[in-house]
Amino acid sequence: MTRVLLAKPGLDGHDKGVKVLATMLRDAGCEVIYTGLHQTPERIALAALQEDVDVVGLSMLSGAHMELTADVLRELKSAGLGDRPVVIGGNIPRHDIAKLEALGVARVFPGGSSYDDIINWFSGLASHRPVS
Amino acid sequence: MTGSVQDSDLAKVSKLAKALTEVEHGHPALPGSRPPGASVVGLVGPPGVGKSTVISALATRARQRGESVAVLAVDPSSPITGGALLGDRIRMNAHGADPLVFVRSFASRGHPGGLAAAIPDAVQTALALGWDRIFIEPVGGGQNDIEIASCADIVLLVLSPESGDDVQALKAGILELADIIVVNKADRPGAQSFLRVLQSALAGPTAPGCMMLSVPDGTGIAELDEALRTQKPVRSRRDAALLASVMNEVVALARRALSDPAVRAGVLRLMHDGRRAEAAERLLRELPHG
Numbered sequence: 001m002t003r004v005l006l007a008k009p010g011l012d013g014h015d016k017g018v019k020v021l022a023t024m025l026r027d028a029g030c031e032v033i034y035t036g037l038h039q040t041p042e043r044i045a046l047a048a049l050q051e052d053v054d055v056v057g058l059s060m061l062s063g064a065h066m067e068l069t070a071d072v073l074r075e076l077k078s079a080g081l082g083d084r085p086v087v088i089g090g091n092i093p094r095h096d097i098a099k100l101e102a103l104g105v106a107r108v109f110p111g112g113s114s115y116d117d118i119i120n121w122f123s124g125l126a127s128h129r130p131v132s
Numbered sequence: 133m134t135g136s137v138q139d140s141d142l143a144k145v146s147k148l149a150k151a152l153t154e155v156e157h158g159h160p161a162l163p164g165s166r167p168p169g170a171s172v173v174g175l176v177g178p179p180g181v182g183k184s185t186v187i188s189a190l191a192t193r194a195r196q197r198g199e200s201v202a203v204l205a206v207d208p209s210s211p212i213t214g215g216a217l218l219g220d221r222i223r224m225n226a227h228g229a230d231p232l233v234f235v236r237s238f239a240s241r242g243h244p245g246g247l248a249a250a251i252p253d254a255v256q257t258a259l260a261l262g263w264d265r266i267f268i269e270p271v272g273g274g275q276n277d278i279e280i281a282s283c284a285d286i287v288l289l290v291l292s293p294e295s296g297d298d299v300q301a302l303k304a305g306i307l308e309l310a311d312i313i314v315v316n317k318a319d320r321p322g323a324q325s326f327l328r329v330l331q332s333a334l335a336g337p338t339a340p341g342c343m344m345l346s347v348p349d350g351t352g353i354a355e356l357d358e359a360l361r362t363q364k365p366v367r368s369r370r371d372a373a374l375l376a377s378v379m380n381e382v383v384a385l386a387r388r389a390l391s392d393p394a395v396r397a398g399v400l401r402l403m404h405d406g407r408r409a410e411a412a413e414r415l416l417r418e419l420p421h422g
Contacts, residue, residue, distance in 0.1 A: 001214065001239075001241075022217055024212065024218065024374050025215065026213070026215035026216060026217045027210070027213055027215055028213070028215060029213045029215045031209075031215065031218060031237075032215070032216065032217050032218065033218045033219075033221060033237050034217065034219055034221075034222065035221050035222065036217070036221070036222040036225055039228070041228070042137070042229065043228040043229055044146075044276065046137070046228070046229070046231055047221060047228070047235075049142075049145055049146060049229075050145060050149055050234050050235055051147055051149070051221075051235075051236060052149040052150065052152065052153045052236075052238055079146075080142075080146055088237045108233060111366045116318045128285075129153055129157065132231075
């Protein structure tokens, strides 16, 4: 059972997209934890730690994705969650995708990404918990 | 973390987070005794009455005393896809930067009655790791399942003035389940008359106490907090609660048996023929072992 944390860092107040994604992932069999609007990078890392999720998804429409992503990755690392993949969605210009991946983002889904591509990517994730 | 969070707090959170994942994967609870003065409170009530908001207000008071808080919140899994949308964290946002208000969302994963199968062991694990105040928030609706009393010391029923028409329907469940009844949103019109209806519906020597509560203006929070700290655990219903817990486990096993296509087809064939008792017996014979 893949556990997914979906968060909106920063000041943008539009969460229609992330809610559609949450419903899509639920219908694909994931357990989805949505944290609500206006989360700081530190709060996102704390939520990911408490929920012990397999993957963290960030939705950003504000244009501040480079700074916020770097902050979230740093906070996750210092919470001991550097091994959890981070995936980004939202208004992401094409020329920023490679830069985000260079920061350590596992995958970027800019506007216009297909339903199948997104679901297939999440379905391919392994649980972070080793099978005992 | 880089901000205000202390390393020792982070270690405490990390330890519980990992232990709860093990428990959810079927490992037994961590052994150990509870911290002195610890309490486990279960909150039941219809959806939308403000259970998460009440927990948040009680967590604020516990944190002022320096106590650690763990909230175990359950939301339903889809019986079709197994997926779940877990949204209880949103209403705990006031504590989002405080590591020692630990919120863990559980999907019910086919466990009937409002809890997840892992909750009893999750409670024991949190206590063993030194967490002081445990709050359990089951799935909203279907509130007469007594299993919550197998792992909570105190069961709190949260209602709001809008719950008016539900009181008669809830009556039997309330009397068996709740130690304390809270009328939340007491600032709304009709709260006083609702309290009177409630009290007359509950008349009797074993009736639970009723309290008025309004989180925005703080009415009743201190009194509720005190009541929860002094209420003696009710043991007389513990056997009933434990039996409810094992019955829910049997139903969960039956659901797992039904995921085998051959079993499913056999049971459905009997049901299509109207042979319900035989279908149930067939399913019972197929319960997974070990």
